[in-house]
Amino acid sequence: MPRFAANLTMLYNEHNFLDRFAAAAQDGFCAVEFLFPYEQAAKDLALRLQDNGLQQVLFNAPPGDWAAGERGLACLPGREAAFRDSMERALDYAHTLQCPRIHVMAGLAPAGADASALRATYLANLAWAANAAAAAGREVLIEPINQRDMPGYFLNRQDAAHAIVQELNAPNLKVQFDLYHCQVVEGDVATKIRHYLPTGRVGHMQMASVPERHEPDGGELNYSYLFAVLDEVSQACGWEGWLGCEYRPRLGAVAGATSQGLGWMRG
Numbered sequence: 702m703p704r705f706a707a708n709l710t711m712l713y714n715e716h717n718f719l720d721r722f723a724a725a726a727q728d729g730f731c732a733v734e735f736l737f738p739y740e741q742a743a744k745d746l747a748l749r750l751q752d753n754g755l756q757q758v759l760f761n762a763p764p765g766d767w768a769a770g771e772r773g774l775a776c777l778p779g780r781e782a783a784f785r786d787s788m789e790r791a792l793d794y795a796h797t798l799q800c801p802r803i804h805v806m807a808g809l810a811p812a813g814a815d816a817s818a819l820r821a822t823y824l825a826n827l828a829w830a831a832n833a834a835a836a837a838g839r840e841v842l843i844e845p846i847n848q849r850d851m852p853g854y855f856l857n858r859q860d861a862a863h864a865i866v867q868e869l870n871a872p873n874l875k876v877q878f879d880l881y882h883c884q885v886v887e888g889d890v891a892t893k894i895r896h897y898l899p900t901g902r903v904g905h906m907q908m909a910s911v912p913e914r915h916e917p918d919g920g921e922l923n924y925s926y927l928f929a930v931l932d933e934v935s936q937a938c939g940w941e942g943w944l945g946c947e948y949r950p951r952l953g954a955v956a957g958a959t960s961q962g963l964g965w966m967r968g
């Protein structure tokens with residue numbers, strides 16, 4: 702079976718954020734990820750990891766003003782200074798959490814913006830971020846996200862993400878391959894696992910059912926089949942990454958909802 706990481710932003714919402722670590726460990730997870738940790742002190746998070754025998758495998762750099770609608774800064778001309786500040790903040794957290802990888806969100810394409818100017822800004826910011834992260838021994842990840850969930854998001858397709866990683870040619874810049882977004886945008890998920898994992902450009906994976914973004918035991922993707930493909934391909938090419946459980950439990954945030962929904966993992 703793949704190595705599963707619990708996404709503490711989406712799972713265990715029946716608990717306070719800091720209590721989600723223990724809940725995940727009790728359910729058998731040994732790794733966690735989350736989106737934005739910045740409301741908590743890094744040292745408090747590190748303590749929860751340590752107390753519960755967990756490793757942090759991924760989190761996101763600050764995405765700009767989320768409440769105002771921003772979804773990352775990396776492709777936005779004129780926001781380079783804010784982007785660098787966000788990356789430095791993320792690297793500080795990564796150091797305390799001993800987290801090897803940081804997801805850097807691209808941002809929403811401003812209406813009417815010149816796509817080539819956005820791409821040039823994105824590439825320049827990613828090159829800077831990869832360089833800063835390399836000095837700290839971390840990886841930078843970029844994730845294609847579907848526009849149904851995030852209208853206007855700049856990076857949507859696997860091939861576009863891989864083209865950028867190839868163009869920048871920084872060994873610590875990789876793709877975050879979220880099977881949920883891949884299925885929504887382009888499909889052919891098993892073939893893409895077979896194609897992209899052996900390239901060495903995939904740094905992390907995530908999953909959820911489609912279209913509901915619930916547990917991976919229903920909807921239009923057959924995860925039993927995809928886990929077997931992932932196992933086979935990982936073994937053949939030596940891929941040793943994590944598969945983040947980035948879904949909203951079907952039962953919501955009622956007591957025990959996340960644990961009750963984990964039958965797919967136990968089976």
Ligand SMILES: O=C(O)C(=O)[C@@H](O)CO
Nearest residue numbers: 736761804844846879947
């Ligand atoms: O939405 C996703 O998928 C993610 O992985 C987040 O990090 C970005 O919203």
Ligand SMILES: [Mg+2]
Nearest residue numbers: 844879907947
């Ligand atoms: Mg994702």
